């Protein structure tokens with residue numbers, strides 16, 4: 001097996017810990033869903049082992065793969081979505097984390113092949129646009145990854161609803177990708193509930209742009225301030 005750089009163990013521990021957030025926010029059921037992260041300074045990724053229940057995940061069970069999805073180190077077979085994650089990392093160098101869930105409200109929108117309209121400020125903040133739908137693709141191989149990249153390249157949204165399947169999110173790091181998955185399910189539920197009582201209007205684009213800019217560049221604690 002490949003001798004791993006020190007960063008690999010830190011990333012494996014981070015990826016393992018972040019899977020608990022998918023349970024905490026009710027985004028996964030049984031063994032569905034998975035998280036991966038690029039291992040800094042390497043051409044390697046750390047990804048969830050396939051079919052392992054969340055309670056049984058440990059840092060040592062997180063699998064290290066190269067950017068073609070081949071196992072570099074690990075006792076388990078990697079996620080069945082490894083090809084999809086690896087394709088995204090090869091095609092989008094800015095991406096440091098990828099998350100996949102079947103969270104119920106967002107997956108219901110994916111089942112309807114319907115983008116979630118940017119109708120509330122929380123969507124403008126985090127997604128800067130509608131949450132788009134990507135093409136249906138079978139699991140394994142590059143088709144899911146190609147659909148994610150084709151849909152999200154040049155798009156503000158870090159989330160895509162893969163038709164008939166579920167949510168994939170990206171981020172500069174795995175925590176950002178997990179946040180995008182949490183917020184995707186939150187807004188999917190809110191907009192769904194709103195539409196139960198009547199049509200929902202998309203916010204005017206200039207408001208979406210202003211809200212997105214504020215949230216991405218002003219909101220919260222800036223670096224260097226006492227937080």
Ligand SMILES: O=C(CO)[C@@H](O)[C@@H](O)COP(=O)(O)O
Pocket residue numbers: 031032033034048049050051052078079080081100139
């Ligand atoms: O949706 C799929 C594959 O895309 C599920 O099998 C996936 O959520 C979980 O698979 P893994 O346990 O990561 O292999």
